[in-house]
Amino acid sequence: MYSRAYKTIVSAPPLLWVGLFLLLPYALMFAHSFWAVEDGVLVHHWNLDNYEKLLTNPLYAEVLFRTLRIAGSVMLCSLLLGYPLAYYLSFHSGGRKELLYQLVIVPLWVSYLVRGYAWKTILGSEGVLNGFLQYAHITHEPVSFLLYSPFAVILMLTHIYTPFVFLPIYASLEHIPRPLVEASHDLGANSFSTFFRVILPLSMPGLLAGATFAFVLSLGDFLAPLLVGGSSGTMIANIVQTLFGAVYDWPLGAAISVSILLLTLSLLFFTQRLEKRWSFK
C-alpha cells in the first residue's frame, strides 16, 4: 500500500493540470456564453440572448447542419475505406501484414497542414487533377467544384481520419479468436454469413470507436474548411473562430462552443453505452 502523502504528491500535478488547463477554461467558456457584449465591451450581464440567437438565426442552424453532414460523410467514407482495409489486413494479407500496416500508419507522420496544401495543389483549377482531366480530353475547362467546396473538405478529412478509423477496427479484428471463424465455417456458414454473423458483431467496439473518432474530430475541425472549403464549405468551428476573432463576440462564440461540447459529450456517452453492449469479454 502507498502512503497518503505519496498518493497526494503523485496525483497533484495531473489534477492541477486538468483543473488549470481544462476545467477552468471550460468554466470560463460556460460563463462567457451567458454574458454579453455592449458597445464593443464585454459585460458580465447574465442573460440567455446568445442561445436565443443560435436558435432564431437560421445561419447558425444551416452551418451546424452542414457541419453535421460533412462530419457524417467523413465518418461514412472513412469507415467504408478503413473497415475493408482493416479486414483485409487482419484476415487475408498473409506475410505482407507488417508492411501494409506500416504503410497505413506512415501518413500519420506527415503534418496536417502539409496534407492540406497537398490537396490544394491536387484539386485547384491549375492543379494536378484538372491538368490531367484536360490533358486526357475528359474536360476542356478546369472543373471548379473540386476545390473550395464541401466535397473538398470531406475528401481531405477522410484522407486524414481514415488511419484513425482503421486502427481501432484493426485492433478489434485482430482480437477475434480465429477458431471462432473456423467454427462458423465448420457449422456450415460460408464466408459471407461468417462475416455478418461473427466477424462484424465482434468488431463492433472497434467500429464504433473508429466512427466516433472520425465524427467528433471532423465536427470540430476548422483547418480543412479554411484550406479547401471556401465559403460553401464553412463549418461551425470557422464561425466560432470568426466570432472570437474579427467579430469580437466572445459570448456568442462561447454559446456555440458549449452547444457543440454538449452534442459531442452526449454522442460519446451514447457510443460508450453501445460499445459496452457489444463487448463480450
Add this chain to the structure above:
Amino acid sequence: MSSAAIPQAPLAGADAPLLEVRAVAKRFGAREVLKNISVNIAAGEFLTLLGESGSGKTTLLRLIAGFEEPTTGEIWMSSERLDTLPPHQRRVNTVFQNYALFPHLSVRDNVAYGLRVQGAPKKEIPSRVNEALAMVKMTEFAGARPSLLSGGQQQRVALARALVNRPQLLLLDEPLSALDANLRKQMQGELKALQREIGITFLFVTHDQEEAMALSDRIALVRDGALEQVASPREIYARPATAYTAQFIGQTNLLRGEIQRSIATCGVLRWPVEEPDGPVLFSLRPETIRLCADGKRQTHEVKFRGVVRQQIYGGSSELLEVDSGDGQLLRVRLPACGPLAGELDFVFSIADAIRVLD
C-alpha cells in the same frame, strides 16, 4: 453403408468405411507434418488419434474438417471426395479444443447457429435446439451467455452445437484437456455413453493415453507425422508393434538381447523362442512379472532372482524396481502386498515377452 459405383476406390469392400484417408501428406514450407497417412474409419466407430504434441494428429483433424488442404493424397467420405470441398460444405462438425463458442450469442443461439446458416426450416429449429440441449443436460442454461458457464458446461454446449447438425462424422480436438481431472473422468463417461446412444462416428484427438484407452474402439498412434500402429485398445496394449508404442501406452520393460540357436538372451534372462538368430527387442509389461514364492517355475515360464531396489506403494498395487543381477532394472507391478526387501524369485510367462520393433 453401400459401396456402389465408387471411382478409384481400392479400399472399399462390402462394408465401405465412412471415411478414408488415402496417402495424405501435409507440408508447411519445408516442415513435413504428416507423412503418407492412410487410415479408414468405419461408420459408428470411435477412433482416437493419439500422439504427443507436435506429432501431427491435430493437423490430420484439420485436414478432415477442411481448415487445411493436404499437400498430397485424398480424403473420401461416404464414397465422395471430401478434401476438395470447402469446410462449410462438409458433413463434418468439430468440437474445438477451447470450445470456440460465439461470445456474442446465447447458448441457444450458439446451438442454433449451424441450423440457421444452413437454412433449416424455421419451425424445426427450436425443437431441434432443445433436443440437443437436453441431450447434454444444458436446457436450463439456454438463455445464458457462454462466458458465464464453467469449462464443463461450455464443453457440453460445444458438443450440442456440433451434434445438432447431425454430422456423419464428429471431430473432437482434445475436447477434455482444459478440464480438471475429476470433471474430465466424468465427461469421458458421458461422451462415451453419448456416442453409443446417437451412433455418430467420432474421431477424437488426444495426447492422453489413458483417455484414449477408456474411450476408443480403435486407437491410431501418431508419431512424427506417421501412423505407428492402429489397433483396438486391448490389442495395442497387449501386442504393441514397436518399442515406441509399448512405452507410450502404459508402462513397460524393454529387454534388448540376442537370439542364437532359438534361445533368446537378455542379460541373465534366457528363454526358448522360435525365431531366426539376430538382435532382438522385447516388451515385458510390469504386471506380467509375478513373485515366485515356492521357487518353482512352470515350463512356459522364465524365472530370475532379483534384488528389490525401490518400492512405490500405489494403493491397490506396488511398483518395484528389481535388479536382476547384471545391473538391468526391471519394473514389476504386484498386487499390494506390504514391504518387500532383499533377494526374491520372480517369474514371467514367455508368451508375455512381446517382440517389438525398435
